[in-house]
Amino acid sequence: MSFKSESDAKAYWKENVSLVVKLLLVWFVVSFGCGILLVDVLNEIRIGGYKLGFWFAQQGSIYTFVVLVFVYSRKMGKLDRKYGVHE
Amino acid sequence: MELQTLTYLVVGFTFSLYIGIALWARAGSTKEFYVAGGGVHPVANGMATAADWMSAASFIGMAGLIAFLGYGGSVFLMGWTGGFVLLAMLLAPYLRKYGKFTVPEFIGDRFYSRAARIVAVICLIVASVTYVIGQMKGIGVAFSRFLEVDYGTGLLVGMVIVFFYAVLGGMKGITYTQIAQYCVLIFAYTIPAIFISLNLTGNPVPQLGLGGTMVGTETFLLDRLDQVVMDLGFAEYTTTARLSTLNMFVYTMSLMIGTAGLPHVIIRFFTVPTVKAARSSAGWALIFIAILYTSAPAVAAMARLNLMETIQPSTATENLRYDERPQWFKNWETTGLLKFEDKNGDGRIQYTADEKTNEMVKVDRDIMVLANPEIAQLPNWVIALVAAGGLAAALSTAAGLLLAIASAISHDLLKGVFMPRISDKQELMASRVAMAGAIAFAGYLGFNPPDFAAGTVALAFGLAASSIFPVLMMGIFNKRINKEGAIAGMLTGLSVTLLYVFQHKGVMFIADTSFLGSMPENWFLGIEPNAFGAVGAVFNFAVAFTVSAMTKAPPQEVQDLIEHIRVPMGVEAAQDH
Numbered sequence: 001m002s003f004k005s006e007s008d009a010k011a012y013w014k015e016n017v018s019l020v021v022k023l024l025l026v027w028f029v030v031s032f033g034c035g036i037l038l039v040d041v042l043n044e045i046r047i048g049g050y051k052l053g054f055w056f057a058q059q060g061s062i063y064t065f066v067v068l069v070f071v072y073s074r075k076m077g078k079l080d081r082k083y084g085v086h087e
Numbered sequence: 088m089e090l091q092t093l094t095y096l097v098v099g100f101t102f103s104l105y106i107g108i109a110l111w112a113r114a115g116s117t118k119e120f121y122v123a124g125g126g127v128h129p130v131a132n133g134m135a136t137a138a139d140w141m142s143a144a145s146f147i148g149m150a151g152l153i154a155f156l157g158y159g160g161s162v163f164l165m166g167w168t169g170g171f172v173l174l175a176m177l178l179a180p181y182l183r184k185y186g187k188f189t190v191p192e193f194i195g196d197r198f199y200s201r202a203a204r205i206v207a208v209i210c211l212i213v214a215s216v217t218y219v220i221g222q223m224k225g226i227g228v229a230f231s232r233f234l235e236v237d238y239g240t241g242l243l244v245g246m247v248i249v250f251f252y253a254v255l256g257g258m259k260g261i262t263y264t265q266i267a268q269y270c271v272l273i274f275a276y277t278i279p280a281i282f283i284s285l286n287l288t289g290n291p292v293p294q295l296g297l298g299g300t301m302v303g304t305e306t307f308l309l310d311r312l313d314q315v316v317m318d319l320g321f322a323e324y325t326t327t328a329r330l331s332t333l334n335m336f337v338y339t340m341s342l343m344i345g346t347a348g349l350p351h352v353i354i355r356f357f358t359v360p361t362v363k364a365a366r367s368s369a370g371w372a373l374i375f376i377a378i379l380y381t382s383a384p385a386v387a388a389m390a391r392l393n394l395m396e397t398i399q400p401s402t403a404t405e406n407l408r409y410d411e412r413p414q415w416f417k418n419w420e421t422t423g424l425l426k427f428e429d430k431n432g433d434g435r436i437q438y439t440a441d442e443k444t445n446e447m448v449k450v451d452r453d454i455m456v457l458a459n460p461e462i463a464q465l466p467n468w469v470i471a472l473v474a475a476g477g478l479a480a481a482l483s484t485a486a487g488l489l490l491a492i493a494s495a496i497s498h499d500l501l502k503g504v505f506m507p508r509i510s511d512k513q514e515l516m517a518s519r520v521a522m523a524g525a526i527a528f529a530g531y532l533g534f535n536p537p538d539f540a541a542g543t544v545a546l547a548f549g550l551a552a553s554s555i556f557p558v559l560m561m562g563i564f565n566k567r568i569n570k571e572g573a574i575a576g577m578l579t580g581l582s583v584t585l586l587y588v589f590q591h592k593g594v595m596f597i598a599d600t601s602f603l604g605s606m607p608e609n610w611f612l613g614i615e616p617n618a619f620g621a622v623g624a625v626f627n628f629a630v631a632f633t634v635s636a637m638t639k640a641p642p643q644e645v646q647d648l649i650e651h652i653r654v655p656m657g658v659e660a661a662q663d664h
Contacts, residue, residue: 049307
């Protein structure tokens with residue numbers, strides 16, 4: 001470990017966890033929320049031939065997942081550099 | 088050229104390509120056998136992970152199931168992609184930093200216990216072998232169609248080929264062959280999807296075609312499909328949930344955490360050079376996977392529509408005459424996976440939701456993707472390509488899984504616990520014997536699989552979800568979980584799930600041995616066995632926390648190890664042992 005101080009190590013981990021929590025919130029909302037729990041409500045809205053809830057369950061959630069993983073990768077890279085623990 | 092000849096040519100060509108690459112990169116030392124020397128680029132690794140990941144269940148099984156489940160089939164789409172988000176954020180970077188060969192090795196070190204390692208090996212083997220059964224079903228379907236024999240013979244041929252294939256090269260061979268396999272399988276999946284989407288909707292992008300209108304009309308494809316299936320008494324395609332909202336929720340969760348807990352996928356993240364690369368590698372893998380997973384719903388809906396309209400055009404008097412049935416119908420009848428029975432003796436095929444009048448007495452869901460291009464009357468080369476793609480998907484995953492099983496037995500059990508002095512050569516030999524054993528066992532159970540390919544694989548995910556994922560996650564994110572907690576958690580999660588599954592599906596999935604009979608009316612809160620992994624995982628978490636709280640905290644050096652894996656800096660290449 002090469003943090004400058006014990007408190008740096010704690011802060012780094014805290015920021016890491018809070019980033020993951022935020023991203024997983026989005027993960028939950030698009031899949032379990034829009035794709036399952038709220039599907040009937042969203043199905044009232046249509047985009048072209050897609051009912052919106054159906055679209056989230058079979059298309060939209062997957063696109064969001066891809067974006068989430070890349071956002072995570074970028075933000076963690078920045079966080080590593082901020083605390084000087086990058087490789 | 089005739090379809091059969093063309094299929095032999097295309098499949099033969101792709102096979103010689105994989106074997107050529109495997110031979111060229113033939114594994115040398117044990118370390119290379121397991122983790123490809125630790126230096127694969129993230130994009131390349133992402134592609135190989137995608138091939139590893141997308142098995143017969145994704146390629147052959149999934150769209151077929153969605154075609155018949157409609158909206159309810161979304162559990163597979165969300166579950167098998169959403170798990171990558173968990174894998175990328177909760178496990179992959181930390182396990183890469185830890186930098187050893189196998190998942191049980193991590194569990195053994197983190198929980199400073201040989202017993203924990205052995206329990207992890209057991210969990211891993213149970214989940215992986217179940218997974219291989221699912222692959223065997225897919226392989227059997229593909230080979231039986233391709234060789235025009237019955238399912239059993241196709242399965243036997245497939246077992247022999249998987250054996251030679253998996254034993255020939257190690258991970259290094261597999262990493263590069265898997266890139267080739269990814270290319271073959273993604274072309275094989277998307278090209279027919281594009282053709283069919285163009286035919287039906289005029290839009291070459293299947294993801295858009297699915298939301299578009301039928302050629303020459305103002306009717307949306309999905310509305311048309313809803314109407315066609317409902318006219319025949321089937322449930323509405325776009326809104327019918329799988330059993331219940333709760334069941335869908337639990338099913339999706341189970342597949343997601345199972346994805347993150349499956350050792351053969353995790354092991355791939357040991358092959359990239361850095362922690363940063365492990366993070367982006369997961370993203371690349373997900374992009375490559377998403378290409379197939381967003382096409383699959385289009386393939387499913389369009390295949391269902393084509394099937395229905397071929398057999399049962401809108402007016403009943405025009406039903407397909409049995410003696411005028413197309414070639415694909417006859418070919419699938421040969422395999423025994425498609426059966427017709429003329430119940431009303433009119434020589435025509437009636438396909439309805441009512442069991443009394445329905446004459447399509449068997450339509451195995453796993454034939455849909457392979458039959459789809461034939462039903463849509465696409466050119467022969469496209470059909471041949473799909474056969475090659477299906478085999479690529481099944482082979483690559485079977486090989487990856489067998490490697491995970493083999494390394495668990497030879498590396499974790501023999502070298503790690505029982506025979507520490509074993510030589511490299513003996514270890515390699517042991518792992519090959521383990522592979523052969525796993526193929527024979529899974530193949531045997533594959534003759535009467537517990538479910539369609541995707542369903543069987545879902546069971547495997549449930550087992551991984553309930554046993555492996557929770558302890559890995561707690562091991563990284565909670566310093567207080569100790570060996571007693573982890574062992575109790577894994578055992579509880581695995582046994583709760585396994586008991587539930589065996590009770591309903593039979594001991595070791597042998598149907599007659601389900602000790603109380605499969606009883607949907609007795610399902611716990613209406614949750615089907617395939618979805619039960621998430622419930623098992625809840626038990627795992629709860630037991631692990633409770634037991635850990637009542638026993639001693641982990642020793643200081645383990646706490647230091649956790650601090651160490653939480654930070655990317657100071658990553659080493661995979662260590663020798």
